Amino acid sequence: xxxxxxxxxxxxxxxxxxxxxxxxxxxxxxxxxxxxxxxxxxxxxxxxxxxxxxxxxxxxxxxxxxxxxxxxxxxxxxxxxxxxxxxxxxxxxxxxxxxxxxxxxxxxxxxxxxxxxxxxxxxxxxxxxxxxxxxxxxxxxxxxxxxxxxxxxxxxxxxxxxxxxxxxxxxxxxxxxxxxxxxxxxxxxxxxxxxxxxxxxxxxxxx
Amino acid sequence: xxxxxxxxxxxxxxxxxxxxxxxxxxxxxxxxxxxxxxxxxxxxxxxxxxxxxxxxxxxxxxxxxxxxxxxxxxxxxxxxxxxxxxxxxxxxxxxxxxxxxxxxxxxxxxxxxxxxxxxxxxxxxxxxxxxxxxxxxxxxxxxxxxxxxxxxxxxxxxxxxxxxxxxxxxxxxxxxxxxxxxxxxxxxxxxxxxxxxxxxxxxxxxx
Amino acid sequence: xxxxxxxxxxxxxxxxxxxxxxxxxxxxxxxxxxxxxxxxxxxxxxxxxxxxxxxxxxxxxxxxxxxxxxxxxxxxxxxxxxxxxxxxxxxxxxxxxxxxxxxxxxxxxxxxxxxxxxxxxxxxxxxxxxxxxxxxxxxxxxxxxxxxxxxxxxxxxxxxxxxxxxxxxxxxxxxxxxxxxxxxxxxxxxxxxxxxxxxxxxxxxxx
Numbered sequence: 001x002x003x004x005x006x007x008x009x010x011x012x013x014x015x016x017x018x019x020x021x022x023x024x025x026x027x028x029x030x031x032x033x034x035x036x037x038x039x040x041x042x043x044x045x046x047x048x049x050x051x052x053x054x055x056x057x058x059x060x061x062x063x064x065x066x067x068x069x070x071x072x073x074x075x076x077x078x079x080x081x082x083x084x085x086x087x088x089x090x091x092x093x094x095x096x097x098x099x100x101x102x103x104x105x106x107x108x109x110x111x112x113x114x115x116x117x118x119x120x121x122x123x124x125x126x127x128x129x130x131x132x133x134x135x136x137x138x139x140x141x142x143x144x145x146x147x148x149x150x151x152x153x154x155x156x157x158x159x160x161x162x163x164x165x166x167x168x169x170x171x172x173x174x175x176x177x178x179x180x181x182x183x184x185x186x187x188x189x190x191x192x193x194x195x196x197x198x199x200x201x202x203x204x205x206x207x
Numbered sequence: 208x209x210x211x212x213x214x215x216x217x218x219x220x221x222x223x224x225x226x227x228x229x230x231x232x233x234x235x236x237x238x239x240x241x242x243x244x245x246x247x248x249x250x251x252x253x254x255x256x257x258x259x260x261x262x263x264x265x266x267x268x269x270x271x272x273x274x275x276x277x278x279x280x281x282x283x284x285x286x287x288x289x290x291x292x293x294x295x296x297x298x299x300x301x302x303x304x305x306x307x308x309x310x311x312x313x314x315x316x317x318x319x320x321x322x323x324x325x326x327x328x329x330x331x332x333x334x335x336x337x338x339x340x341x342x343x344x345x346x347x348x349x350x351x352x353x354x355x356x357x358x359x360x361x362x363x364x365x366x367x368x369x370x371x372x373x374x375x376x377x378x379x380x381x382x383x384x385x386x387x388x389x390x391x392x393x394x395x396x397x398x399x400x401x402x403x404x405x406x407x408x409x410x411x412x413x414x
Numbered sequence: 415x416x417x418x419x420x421x422x423x424x425x426x427x428x429x430x431x432x433x434x435x436x437x438x439x440x441x442x443x444x445x446x447x448x449x450x451x452x453x454x455x456x457x458x459x460x461x462x463x464x465x466x467x468x469x470x471x472x473x474x475x476x477x478x479x480x481x482x483x484x485x486x487x488x489x490x491x492x493x494x495x496x497x498x499x500x501x502x503x504x505x506x507x508x509x510x511x512x513x514x515x516x517x518x519x520x521x522x523x524x525x526x527x528x529x530x531x532x533x534x535x536x537x538x539x540x541x542x543x544x545x546x547x548x549x550x551x552x553x554x555x556x557x558x559x560x561x562x563x564x565x566x567x568x569x570x571x572x573x574x575x576x577x578x579x580x581x582x583x584x585x586x587x588x589x590x591x592x593x594x595x596x597x598x599x600x601x602x603x604x605x606x607x608x609x610x611x612x613x614x615x616x617x618x619x620x621x
Contacts, residue, residue: 026356032407034363035356041332049261054463056472058263059325063333066326083410118473119480125455126477136555141343143352145557149440149449156448200446203497233563239614241570242563248539256468265470266532270540273533290617348550350559 011108012071014101019044019072021098022138023079024086029142033080039138040076041069047133051109051126055116095194102154103161103186106131107179110162120166127162128155131186153193156200161186218315219278221308226251226279228305229345230286231293236349240287246345247283248276254340258316258333262323302401309361310368310393313338314386317369327373334369335362338393360400363407368393425522426485428515433458433486435512436552437493438500443556447494453552454490455483461547465523465540469530509608516568517575517600520545521593524576534580541576542569545600567607570614575600 022043026036045062052060062068079086109130113123132148132155139146148155161182168178192198229250233243252269259267269275286293316337320330339355339362346353355362368389375385399405436457440450459476466474476482493500523544527537546562546569553560562569575596582592606612 027410029352029357030409031352031357032409034407036409038356038362053260053467054473054477058265058472059261059323059329063261063325063329066328069326069328069332080410116473118477119483121480121483122473122477125483140347140554140557141353141356143347143350143557145443145445146555149452149555150443150445155452200448202444202446202450203441203494234617236559236564237616238559238564239616241614243616245563245569260467265472266468266530266536270468270532270536273535276533276535276539287617347554348560348563350554350557 019075023076043134099190106158131158157190226282230283250341306397313365313368338365364397433489437490457548513604520572545572571604
């Protein structure tokens with residue numbers, strides 16, 4: 001009961017953080033108020049919606065539970081109105097919140113996927129889709145190559161966190177232990193990658 | 208029975224109008240005949256397909272009922288063959304037909320969503336997705352920022368129409384009354400926005 | 415039993431070929447290792463995933479059966495490591511393998527769609543979606559107009575192959591005969607189109 005409430009609150013905070021980021025991206029792309037709200041919704045809830053469609057859980061949770069879209073729109077509207085103030089928030093603070101949101105979504109995505117009829121490798125993928133799917137739609141809507149495909153350690157951190165959850169469950173650890181370990185793995189790697197400038201390898205000179 | 212037939216005929220007209228617009232966009236983007244047919248299908252039926260996937264009504268109606276894809280392809284082929292004549296149609300005539308199609312799809316989308324297990328706010332969103340989703344895919348396929356995100360009052364009109372339908376139903380009005388009111392609200396706002404150059408606000412100087 | 419094994423092996427070969435092509439496209443777009451693996455998965459399995467979502471077969475087969483994503487990732491990783499060698503493979507060899515993969519996916523897609531509650535015209539569309547859907551996502555992720563919409567006879571060959579399968583079934587031929595005829599129709603048209611430079615018509619001077 002207490003755990004459920006903690007999970008719900010964490011989920012709502014993650015949703016709000018991602019919605020603010022989506023709204024900020026929309027404002028930077030010169031979109032109007034509707035575009036800002038659409039990207040708030042998309043970045044905050046798009047990953048979970050894709051995951052739910054893929055695992056066969058339609059209608060997605062974000063459409064069934066009115067609190068999620070409402071929160072995303074309120075956060076987007078607040079960002080629209082208070083844009084100057086939000087731009088003034090220190091970058092490291094936003095990166096930390098974003099890493100926490102990513103870790104949370106990756107863990108929650110893998111956990112939900114485990115309950116459905118899919119393979120372990122797919123449950124790990126669903127963790128990453130939950131964490132990164134919204135950002136991919138954001139970039140497609142801005143007609144850009146999705147950032148997770150060529151910058152930084154981001155989706156990789158989500159994959160790691162989801163893999164820790166799936167492995168922990170398989171090895172018989174309690175769900176809450178597996179979840180906590182997955183969260184910490186994703187969060188730590190993401191923050192370290194940001195601070196230390198880690199990147200994945202690429203084939204050089206192939207353009 | 209009569210009402211059902213009216214709805215079906217209206218639905219088919221809306222499908223044909225949107226298919227012609229999709230085909231025209233494809234021709235302008237220099238696509239070949241296959242690209243023209245794909246965009247005819249996508250613009251006409253893509254919104255409804257996304258809605259059906261999201262509310263858990265797979266396979267979507269557009270794939271179950273052969274009349275919809277057939278009509279979209281026939282309209283697309285006709286546009287391909289008669290492109291010069293269709294370009295000569297007065298803009299205001301096309302805008303009026305498009306506004307009617309948008310209003311119709313928004314109302315129909317909200318109505319169908321209400322029947323499924325989703326929240327009121329999501330039913331309103333589904334109305335807008337039905338009306339605008341096809342155009343979003345069209346723009347993604349042309350590698351452009353979706354027009355509805357930064358131009359004009361378009362998706363907003365669809366949201367308004369869908370909101371009127373949902374509110375009307377909640378307040379106990381007969382479904383046909385709620386549908387008619389929603390249609391008129393969306394249609395009127397869209398036409399007025401076009402004629403009077405209404406736009407949504409945006410954050411200035413944020414680029 | 416023997417036929418099932420043949421189909422499975424053919425399916426896995428098609429998956430590997432498409433994954434190698436996806437990885438190569440990602441390397442050419444300058445993506446990092448994660449981007450290479452994502453495009454390997456997407457190009458190899460994206461079409462089948464979209465088809466399964468559309469026909470109401472969620473979770474898609476590619477997420478249920480661990481062999482498909484594993485194979486796609488292994489093929490992608492091998493392409494990343496052996497990129498220089500793969501670039502040295504003669505073009506005609508890759509085109510032939512790709513045409514075989516396309517034909518196989520188009521036939522398999524139409525066959526699976528027939529089993530679900532959709533119209534014949536939609537079953538044909540599902541064949542093309544299975545064959546070409548992965549490539550469309552690849553191009554959207556690279557922020558380009560999907561190649562199948564304006565180059566060459568490619569999706570058209572898939573549509574033809576799928577149409578042969580659907581028509582063959584309708585006319586009472588044995589499933590294996592219909593499948594073989596559909597495969598040959600798609601493969602032959604694709605190879606001939608490549609060798610002879612066939613293109614679909616487009617409206618000239620419409621830009």
